[in-house]
Amino acid sequence: MAMQVGHSVTLPRTSYGVSNSNHALKDTSMLSWKSVRRGKQIFPGVSLKSSSGRPLSLQISDQPKTGWAAFKVYNLEKETPGSVSLSEFEARLTDLGQEVARLNNNKNIFLVGMMGCGKSTVGKILADALGYKYRDSDDEIEKIEGGLAVKEIFRLKGETQFRKTESDALRKLCEKKDLVVATGGGAVIYDANWEYLGNGITVWLDVPVKVLAKRVTAVGTGSRPLLGDGCADFESVLLKLSTLMKERKAQYSKAHCRLCFEELAKSLQSTEEHEPTVEAIVVQILEEIRHYLLHGKRTPAPELSTNLARDIEENRAASAA
Ligand SMILES: Nc1ncnc2c1ncn2[C@@H]1O[C@H](COP(=O)(O)OP(=O)(O)O)[C@@H](O)[C@H]1O
């Protein structure tokens, strides 16, 4: 069933996490999309009808208006016509995202970590969950440099100029609010940058270099000038990344929060073929930020919503089989 204008679907009330919103649900409530904080696809003309305690009914209006409810569509396509169930995980992402956004007081979230650790991939979903905007500091650098691509800045102007512009970009970004920022892997190397990053919450995506090398080699190293030419092989990428990681680890460790990929993978009993999904990583990042905001320090050990995360993985494996 493709989601179409005028089509109704039924949703379990809890799936949408709206019970936590400030809106009292009446028979024909209309939630602003910000309060519902759906994911990637936004349908400006969505109205939400409900009776307290009963399933919610969502209807796509044919009159697009900004500020109405929005929600993910890919779930609907998989489901039986007329009904849709969102996984526990989706509900958790929404609830946790809203809770962290409330606790966080509009501060930016800066994702730090090595090339390929997933800052951009994770950053977009994290921003959705929080209702924040997503920014990539490399994009800001390219804008400041008149549209030159990162690799061209390195080639034509050298790394020193790139780093100066990177600092400018971070300074500008830290003047804003409600952003999730994917920083470049080297943003942590200058102490001055920490003054900017420290205005927000910093989260280190700590991913083993082997995993990084696999990911980066798979997409090619063309856009990452520090890794050599565009077709560097796994072994040489692994060597370069290992060297960089040794040089930078102490800097990354300064982040307020740390997402340890290895610990997450262990607790989810993941294998090399079935690594933790991006969504499971985002849930865990939100848990880490939540803990930091509540206690002013990192989690002593990963405070996983482990059972939940495991359920998610199992559900996915079952539906993929
Ligand atoms: N959790 C993940 N599992 C599998 N692949 C991932 C994951 N996160 C990122 N990737 C992939 O790794 C590559 C690098 O990710 P990216 O988000 O660009 O990293 P960064 O922004 O930190 O350099 C991309 O091809 C992306 O699809």
Ligand SMILES: O=C(O)C1=C[C@@H](OP(=O)(O)O)[C@@H](O)[C@H](O)C1
């Ligand atoms: O690690 C680094 O020094 C760099 C990482 C890159 O960003 P990503 O981490 O997004 O790949 C980019 O800023 C530039 O190639 C330098």
